[in-house]
Amino acid sequence: MKKLELLAPAGDLEKLKIAVLYGADAVYLGGRQFSLRAGAGNFDDNEMLEGIKFAHSRNVKVYVAINIYAHNPDLEKLPSYLEFLARAGVDAVIASDPGVIDMTLRLQPGLPIHLSTQANTTNWASAAFWQRLGLQRVVLARELSLAEIKEIGARVDVELEAFVHGAMCMSYSGRCLLSNFLTGRDANRGDCAQSCRWRYYLVEEKRPGQYFPVEEDSRGTYFMSSKDLCLLDYIPQLAAAGVTSFKIEGRMKSIHYLATVVKIYRQALDSYLKNPAAYTVKPEWMDEITKVSHREYTTGFLLGDQGRTATVEPGQSSYTRRASFVGLVLGQDEATGRLVVEQRNNFKVGEELEALTPTGDNRQVKVQAIFDGETGEPMDVAPHPQQILQLSVDHPLPPMAMLRRIQ
Known part of the structure; x- marks a missing residue:
């Protein structure tokens, strides 16, 4: 059996330490530039060096996101940043922009690259292309079904990583212009305003000032607000399909959320590895992950295209927690x-x-x-x-x- 990795988010140095101590095999984080989570605390150079030292001392890997879609000015600082990451000893970078990937391959050929989910890899031919280019891992698009993941795993010999828990974006693989259009904050450069979570009304052109709610009930509706992903039930199927890295979303989540979710998935993976045939989701695991802030849980697209009921949660944008x-x-x-x-x-x-x-x-x-x-x-x-x-x-x-x- 291939080694399975539990990959946890690290929005800042405190969260990195929590993720490590609560059972992650690897963490992913962003620096103060090139990362798609500008709203997270993120790491300056000294914090990153301290975080890498802390993680490596406990045999935990560190992956650094450089996954923005870069504009020309972004590329000017990239060579020196890549040199810093290589010297710091990061275990891989996570990238999506072909230009960023090409520069990384040329300037730091010894630095492993993981393809970000932002590159929306949805088929085996794309995964094979990135493998031939020299990438070590592909983070699969969240729109894939289990059958599609299995076919990709059977046709390529590159590491596969999949999201198993956390918030989902209503836009295809997170590529969204809504925030940029409404607020000037570019989601594809790390500054999403989460405009999809807002309350919306209809206004008719010839009746300005009259707002008509688009609603399911008296509270209105959040017709673009996605449910949260939870794939605890499907760890055996994902492993059998070829997934080796199980990724938790949430660089902007609290340390309480992070500790709770990481600990539960650690227990789940350990239980599966101990006896794959006997794996079952324990009721206490599900009870535990309802204690943290979350929206209604879903399997997303894993079981096939189930329409909007699988991913969108009309009538609720707020979190619940126990x-x-x-x-x-x-x-x-x-x-x-x-x-x-x-x-x-x-x-x-x-x-x-x-x-x-x-x-x-x-x-x-x-x-x-x-x-x-x-x-x-x-x-x-x-x-x-x-x-x-x-x-x-x-x-x-x-x-x-x-x-x-x-x-």
Whole structure:
């Protein structure tokens, strides 16, 4: 059996460390330029070097996105950036623009290239073309069915990567001009305003000022708002079809979202690799991924073209979630023995919280006391965002555990 990789997003240095500690085999990230997630925190050069060192020390690979569709001025800085990435020891770059790919092959021939999903590879001939050109991996278009993926896997000898979880774009392989047209923010250069999530009305030319809702109910409709992808059920079929890298979307998601989803897919992949024939999705996995912010889950196009019901969610653009992330465990104070926690949302003394930990089962903990992290003064409630606190709880917790309130 080929080695299977769990690939997680890393929107900034904190998220990279969370993804690594919660079980990713590889992470993908963007620098301050050339990346299609301009809204993510992203990495300056020093942060990228620190992130690569952290990941490599734990045998986790780092892939860097240079996946914009470049305009002429973009290319001027590319040679020096490619040289930096090669010196930094990144394991691969992710690219979609043929010019960017050609420059990378010529200027840094030892730097592996993964073809971005933005290149919308939907057939085996395209995958074979990129393989002959020298690319190591193809990130498949999200519009493919399982049967199509299987045929591509049978006809080419290039690594295949597929998205298995996260937000989906209503536009073909993410190539969208809506944001650029409405706001001047170019989605194909990393600055999408997510215009598809807005509420829209009809206006008739001869009746200006009269707005007619396009709605399913009294709240209106979000007729371009995609559901979220979840393919936990189909890990065996994807592996059998030739997929070796299972990719989670979400460089702009929270660390709570990232930790939860990475941990569940880590458990799922480990369960499959341990006994492929006996693989089944555990109810607790599905329960867990409903705790993070998400839209209704879907299999997308994996089971064939199911029309808009598979991907579009009329009537809802907001997320639902069953848990609120309230604190990140930084460690334990040696003098007091208390947990050192960075507050992320309000919680109070006496409250029962759930702890998500990098490994092992979730734990229930009771907040017995709260102290100001600087003065040591006791507090009844933790009111200030990102305040450093010390907690007395009834169970010890490891660093990077996350405290949350179940709703």
